[in-house]
Amino acid sequence: MKPPLRYVADPSPLVNEFANFCHQWDLHRAMRAMDAMERHGVFADAITYSELIKCCSARGAVQEGKRVHEHIFCKGYEPKMFVVNTLLNMYVKFNLLEEAEDLFDEMPERNVVSWTTMISAYSNKLNDKALKCLILMFREGVRPNMFTYSSVLRACDGLPNLRQLHCGIIKTGLESDVFVRSALIDVYSKWSDLDNALGVFDEMPTRDLVVWNSIIGGFAQNSDGNEALNLFKRMKRAGFLADQATLTSVLRACTGLALLELGRQVHVHVLKFDQDLILNNALIDMYCKCGSLEDANSAFSRMVEKDVISWSTMVAGLAQNGYSRQALELFESMKESGSRPNYITVLGVLFACSHAGLVEKGWYYFRSMKKLFGVDPGREHYGCLIDLLGRAGRLDEAVKLIHEMECEPDSVTWRTLLGACRVHRNVDLAIYAAKKIIELEPEDAGTYILLSNIYANTQRWEDVAEVRKTMTNRGIRKTPGCSWIEVDKQIHVFILGDTSHPKIEEIVQRLNDLIERVMGVGYVPDTNFVLQDLEGEQKEDSLRYHSEKLAIMFGLMNLSREKTVRIRKNLRICGDCHVFAKVVSRMEHRSIVIRDPIRYHHFQDGVCSCGDYW
DNA sequence: GTAGGGTTAG
Known part of the structure; x- marks a missing residue:
């Protein structure tokens, strides 16, 4: 590498002036000075150029950056490698990959920084x-450093020999770097390999906030909210203060577990970062998914900046909680605000149409989504439309749509159709759909049970026996129904057939009283939904203690009147519990919200927000 | 001059 040609021989005042502007990051004057230098054929030193490029990079000054590039490759000048590396980095920051690649290919020599960039x-x-x-780099004899590994690990999403790479990192001794560690934790989390993620985390002698955030985020994103919250407690005990990323993951954990009260506590800490878009998005999502639309609305309206995710979250949140009209109104406001709907926004809109029974409007959005928003209909959009048609009882059209789909229908698609069959009592189509689901998801116990129920309800006992036999042969067991309720910041779990709750006797006794009273106002247990083929009273008994009924009773016993009874369930709510919740909401003047794996049910005054369709 | 963490559906 030659030194700058005339810099040493001619310390021109032009160069000095240029250097001053560059070091002050006075981009405008520096560029003018650079032009003057070019006219006189003089150049500055490498550090000055590097400073100027960094300034362009920080200011997003693309054109200026390209001019500097041309300047330092002027005839007769050979820039030092670290200046070219700075240029490379600038192009990468501007997302100008082609420019970066061209420059990289032309470099006569490349070091670890060039490769890592x-x-x-x-x-x-x-x-x-x-x-x-990474492979080419090895071939050229350049050894990766910790920077290289933390970058390359981000690219390992889907890499089968991650363990091998991890071992390689251990051998070089670079695993001790916190950046490398957090990247490792992150990749393992993305692979849902939380054992290894936790392994890397636990071995660390010192941890920083980002590493804590990586591991908490890992559990939160893999639907293990409990462990995420435990780690958050550990983090606080270790003396760390939560930042935006921590709180976002903690909110996500609350969202998954439907912990409204804890979520409210976290909200207090969110106020410190009230300009943070991602955090606010997570906040409104938490309120929506915990079924508190008042809180979601007020948090949403207080947001100074809203992006497509904020709007989509709120539109879907309203729709899922049964406020279809408001969801569609909000969608109009979104378009007026200039925010461009994406794939997920359209899903929320179709979901809203479906729940409001707006068949024509749903068809309109579905047919014109490509033209209006530039979004191609995907499997989930078809799913919403199948739901819409199913709700309206137009099962033939729904089946026709499945056969016309541009993408392969999956188990969710068939399950949507199955839901419609159940409501409209179309036995043959239900059997067809259930068989399709079993083909695609032979491990899912719920479908076998459903199929067996359909057979039982139509007295096809031989078929019932056949399904049961298949289940036994395949080693498939029923998932017991399970409901959660939060009272005084404690989570209470009720599982069908489990009597371990300390107050179970009192709950059962009070529940029996309640059932007597609701039967007095005309509630009849709906035995069509029982999961076993029992007879008469026995049937009623197994319904009586469904986990959501126990949770509702516990909520009524322990929450003050004005509070909503909020329950989360692991399985879809059964028809009998649905009727029961409606009657109780009217008789006891209580508002009840039950979130099942895919829908919300807001019970008030004897009516449910789902419109008795789910 | 090069590196790590957070949000919407399913």
């Missing part, structure tokens, strides 16, 4: 290229 450019979505880069 390229790897980090690819490690967002071009994972193959990032890994190829």
Whole structure:
């Protein structure tokens, strides 16, 4: 590498002036000074150029950056490698991959920084290229450092030999770096390999906030809210203060567990970061999924900045909680605000149409979504429309739509159709759909049970026996129904057939009283939904203690009148419990919310927000 | 001059 040609020989005042502007990050004057230098054929030193490039990079000044690039490759000048590396980095920051690649290819020599910059450019979505880069780098004899590994690990999403790479990192001794560790934790989490993620975490002698956030986020994203919350407690005990990322993951954990009260407590800490978009998005999602639309609405309206995720969350949240009209109104406001709907926004809109029974409007959005919003209908959009048609009783059209789908129907698609068959009592189509689901998901106990119930309800006992036999042969067991309720910041769990709750006797006694009273106002246990083929009274007994009934009773006993009884369930609510909840909401003047795995049921004054369709 | 963590559906 030659030194700058005339810098030493000619310390021109032009160069000095240029250097001053560059070091002050006065981009405008620096660029003018650079033009003057070019006219006189003089150049500055490498550090000055590097400073100028960093300034362009920080200011997002693309054109200026390209001018500097041209300037330092002027005839007769050979920039030092670290200046070219700075340029490379600038292009990567501007997301100008082609420019970065061209520059990289032309470099006569490349060091670990050059390679790492390229790897980090690819490690967002071009994972193959990032890994190829690592291999080429080895071939050129350049050894990766901790920067390289933390970049390349981001590209390992979907890499089968992650363990191998991990071992390689251990051998080089670079595993001790916190950045590398957090990247490892993150990759293992993305793979849902939380044992290994926790292994890396536990071995760390010192941890920083980001590492805590990585592990908490890992559990929160893998639907293990309890462990995420435990780790959050450990983090606080270790003396760390939560930041935006921590709180976002904690909120996500609350969302998954439907812990409204804990979520409210977290909200207090969110106020410290009230300008943070992602955190606020997580907050409104938490309130929506915990069924408190008042809180969601007020948090949403207080947001200074809203993006497509904020709008989509709120539109879907309203729709899922039964406020279809408001969801569609909000969607109109979204369009007026200039925010562009995406794939997920449209799902919320179709969901709203479906729940409001707006068949024509749903069809309209479905047919014109490509033209209106540039979004191609995907499997989930078809699902919403199948739900819409099913709700309206147009089962033939729904089946026709499944056969016309551009993508392969999956088990969710068939399950949607099955739901429609159940409501409209179409036995033959239900059997057809259930068989399709079993083909695609032979391990799912729920479908076998459902199929067996359909047979039982139509007295097809031989078929019932056949399904049961298949289940036994395949070793499939029923998942017991399970409901959760939060009272005084404590979670109470009720499982069908489990009597371990300390107050179970009192709950059962009070529940029996309640059932007597609701039967007095015309409630009849709906034995069609019983999961076993029992007879008469026995049937009623097994219904009587469904986990959601126990949870409702416990809520009525322990929550003050004005409080909503909020329950989360692991399985879909059964028809009998649904009727029961409606009657109780009217008779006891209580508001009850039950969130099952895919729908919300807001019971008030004897009516449910789902419109008795789920 | 190069690196790590958080949000919407399913």
